[in-house]
Amino acid sequence: MSATTLFGLCGALLVGVGIYGLVVNPQPLRKILSFNLIGSGVFLLFGVVARRGAALGMGGDPVPQALVITGIVVAFSATALAVALLLRLHDASGTASLTTKESPEPSDT
Amino acid sequence: MSALATLIPETTTAGGFLLVLALVLPLAGVFAALILGGCNARRVAMLTIPLGLALAVAIGVELVQTGQTVIYLLGGWAPPLGIALRADGLSAAMLLTTTVVLLGVALFARDDFETPENLREARAPFMFWTLLMAVWGALNAVFLAGDLFTLYVALELLTFAGVPLVSLEGHSETLRAALRYLLFALLGSVLYMLGAVLLYGAYGTLDIAILAERVRPGMLCFAAVALMTVGLLAKTALFPLHLWLPPAHAGAPAAASAVLSALVVKGSWFLVVRLWFDVMPGVVTFSAAQLLGGLGSAAIVVGSVVALRQERLKLLVAYSTMAQIGYLFLMFPLAFDVSGNGPVHGFALAGGLLQVISHATAKAGMFMAAGLIYAALGHDRIADLAGVARTMPITVLAFALAGLALMGVVPSGAYLAKKLLLDAADGSGQWWWTIVLQGGAVFTAGYVVLVLASVLRRRSEPLLLVSRVSRLSELVALALSAGSLLLALAALGPVPGEFVSSSFAPKEMGVLLVVFLGGSLLASGLSRRSLLGAAGANAGVMRRIAAGVGESFELADGVIRRWQFASISLLMLAILFGGALVWGAPPS
Numbered sequence: 037m038s039a040t041t042l043f044g045l046c047g048a049l050l051v052g053v054g055i056y057g058l059v060v061n062p063q064p065l066r067k068i069l070s071f072n073l074i075g076s077g078v079f080l081l082f083g084v085v086a087r088r089g090a091a092l093g094m095g096g097d098p099v100p101q102a103l104v105i106t107g108i109v110v111a112f113s114a115t116a117l118a119v120a121l122l123l124r125l126h127d128a129s130g131t132a133s134l135t136t137k138e139s140p141e142p143s144d145t
Numbered sequence: 146m147s148a149l150a151t152l153i154p155e156t157t158t159a160g161g162f163l164l165v166l167a168l169v170l171p172l173a174g175v176f177a178a179l180i181l182g183g184c185n186a187r188r189v190a191m192l193t194i195p196l197g198l199a200l201a202v203a204i205g206v207e208l209v210q211t212g213q214t215v216i217y218l219l220g221g222w223a224p225p226l227g228i229a230l231r232a233d234g235l236s237a238a239m240l241l242t243t244t245v246v247l248l249g250v251a252l253f254a255r256d257d258f259e260t261p262e263n264l265r266e267a268r269a270p271f272m273f274w275t276l277l278m279a280v281w282g283a284l285n286a287v288f289l290a291g292d293l294f295t296l297y298v299a300l301e302l303l304t305f306a307g308v309p310l311v312s313l314e315g316h317s318e319t320l321r322a323a324l325r326y327l328l329f330a331l332l333g334s335v336l337y338m339l340g341a342v343l344l345y346g347a348y349g350t351l352d353i354a355i356l357a358e359r360v361r362p363g364m365l366c367f368a369a370v371a372l373m374t375v376g377l378l379a380k381t382a383l384f385p386l387h388l389w390l391p392p393a394h395a396g397a398p399a400a401a402s403a404v405l406s407a408l409v410v411k412g413s414w415f416l417v418v419r420l421w422f423d424v425m426p427g428v429v430t431f432s433a434a435q436l437l438g439g440l441g442s443a444a445i446v447v448g449s450v451v452a453l454r455q456e457r458l459k460l461l462v463a464y465s466t467m468a469q470i471g472y473l474f475l476m477f478p479l480a481f482d483v484s485g486n487g488p489v490h491g492f493a494l495a496g497g498l499l500q501v502i503s504h505a506t507a508k509a510g511m512f513m514a515a516g517l518i519y520a521a522l523g524h525d526r527i528a529d530l531a532g533v534a535r536t537m538p539i540t541v542l543a544f545a546l547a548g549l550a551l552m553g554v555v556p557s558g559a560y561l562a563k564k565l566l567l568d569a570a571d572g573s574g575q576w577w578w579t580i581v582l583q584g585g586a587v588f589t590a591g592y593v594v595l596v597l598a599s600v601l602r603r604r605s606e607p608l609l610l611v612s613r614v615s616r617l618s619e620l621v622a623l624a625l626s627a628g629s630l631l632l633a634l635a636a637l638g639p640v641p642g643e644f645v646s647s648s649f650a651p652k653e654m655g656v657l658l659v660v661f662l663g664g665s666l667l668a669s670g671l672s673r674r675s676l677l678g679a680a681g682a683n684a685g686v687m688r689r690i691a692a693g694v695g696e697s698f699e700l701a702d703g704v705i706r707r708w709q710f711a712s713i714s715l716l717m718l719a720i721l722f723g724g725a726l727v728w729g730a731p732p733s
Contacts, residue, residue: 059712085346121324129317
């Protein structure tokens, strides 16, 4: 197995684990972490894609690397915003749950 | 549109600098508001938004005069090395709509979000005006960006600006709605990004115009389109991925709801249009478009029926948004030909664009009217709205006109859009969409009639108002609704006149009558209370069956809006879209 395939499989695995966590775990903080896992998987795939440039005798294609850095900044901002909302929610309601206590699913009132 | 592909190699056009200004102006406003702080945020917004309107008009004029896509190459570097900003007719129309609606929202919210005189800075007003400009900047970036990664960043900015608007009031319910919105939108955007990464891996560029020339149907391309499409659908809240929309749009303050409902969901919709018709016209298939249209039809039916079951006005309007989002996806199948491979456009794209513009203006007016009623009464329980028409005639008129515009009464934008789409349905031999297009109006009429019947009811004791609403806000809501209702007249230039008939032609009056009767039937059958407020004790068998149907729709909606259900639907849809692309692809 070439290194590229190995990295690609790792990326796919990260995306899969992240999606699993995001779907089944009810806790918002875990969901945020799962989102970051998916993000890491996608960035890893993008890094593998950058290896295409190596065929031209370069160390790698620089464009994906620049985009991954931007992507990490965006994912970081998203995480910060989500955690801030979660903290505010905890302050306001005493729980950090996406569902209300009275009904198992959120009521719209 | 397809002209984009022929423009390589490109250079900056004469009016290109306008596009840069359109991006810089709102963001400069955001920074100015952050630096000047406090009560100045409103002043900055009030100054920049009219300037932005002038700019949007200038871009439109430039586009019409030169007849070419307006292009600006950042730093003079041509794609694929550099990044291009492009404005075609679609972008220009969206830019103009956005600024008009934002101007309306700014005027509407002038008094609501005023910094109290004894304070130097209050959180809600300061954040509202700053976020309003941030939403605007992000939308402009979505409309102008020329490559898939810049579009990703723009979409994320749009979400980051939209989510805090939901929780401006800071109650735990709205915070929860905002968090659900953010988390689901993030799942959508990460799938979009995964698709973009796959495309870069295969074709070595993310520029829309270059990709459009290089893409070839194949497994990788199908996977990328499927992932990107469902990611964007999650952000647009198309059925069955609408779990976040009703609580978020109903919980936000009225001015913020108007922005979220009229503009923010259109950002990701616009990107689906770009992806399907500009980047992937040779890859998307008839069957995938049918799937998209099918989801749209389901959204119309479920959204409208659940809207009828709501007890609060703002939730009713939020569910109406969910139904109207369904309409926006009917243009996708109609842009295809049954026999042909790949989209043929016709009038379907123009119809879809017109529908977006008319929905943006009408829904902004409708949310404003609902917000005014809430502000005046201190509640928005539909059952207790009797007498409102007498006390707040302008607001009720705004709501009624918005409702008529959404129904597609002559000469509203939605009417002309429907005509164009019906023409496309005829031309492409897809009779089944005719049923959806005609039937959809009946569903819309249902919840409009329900609300109007409630506000027009007589009240024995005088209505107690909690607060006086500003006359300016009422007039803004009315102006936006009326604008949507008269949109077809404005669109007559580009669209052939034979599509618009007189409002009083017997045929149109007949259709209107049928729509209203059908709507009233639906409203009296499916809603919680009987329409005329009479006692429900002597309810007949029919009424009980209808109530049961309404209830089951409500239950189903509750299940669909569970997190697990929605996120698994998201993944299933990705697989379905992939399948529709693979099996629908022309044999090579």
